[in-house]
Amino acid sequence: MPNYSTYAFEDLSVVISHQAKGQLTLQGEGVGSITFAMANDVSAHDLAADGSVMTSKIKAGNGTVTISVQQTSSANKWFRDLYNYLVSAASSEWTGISLMAESKVMGVTYTATNMAFQKKPDGAYQQSGQQISWAFLAGDLKEV
Numbered sequence: 001m002p003n004y005s006t007y008a009f010e011d012l013s014v015v016i017s018h019q020a021k022g023q024l025t026l027q028g029e030g031v032g033s034i035t036f037a038m039a040n041d042v043s044a045h046d047l048a049a050d051g052s053v054m055t056s057k058i059k060a061g062n063g064t065v066t067i068s069v070q071q072t073s074s075a076n077k078w079f080r081d082l083y084n085y086l087v088s089a090a091s092s093e094w095t096g097i098s099l100m101a102e103s104k105v106m107g108v109t110y111t112a113t114n115m116a117f118q119k120k121p122d123g124a125y126q127q128s129g130q131q132i133s134w135a136f137l138a139g140d141l142k143e144v
Helices: 074-088
Strands: 010-019 020-025 031-038 043-047 053-057 063-070 097-101 109-118 130-143
Touching: 010 031, 020 074, 031 130, 063 074, 063 109, 074 130, 097 130
Parallel strands: none
Antiparallel strands: 010 020, 010 097, 031 063, 043 053, 063 130, 097 109, 109 130
16 A cells, blocks of 8 residues: 655744844745755765775754745745844844744754844846745754
């Protein structure tokens, strides 16, 4: 008998917070996608002249989080307001963003801390509404 499973984006719950601006809870509303990407390799090889290979285990925990949202969504407004606040805030606040994303169905949780905006998204205006991608650098990104 076949084994069936179901995936639903609505099962993912995301909480993004900053001490000065509160938190945003996302559970599908206007969100197109969220991507977690580690920034560095965790292994490297060194090859000796005789062909011997030494493998290094590298402790690397930084990465990027990219969240794409509809340009008319409340999430896009929240990100834009946070970005505009942080641009003129004290530099000590710049990396104060944190995130937790949890999919109970899949049993996966991501945490990201020491987050900062990588850049302000490009403005896109055309006949149809667009997804706006907010990219963050995370000093500590983990799947727990």
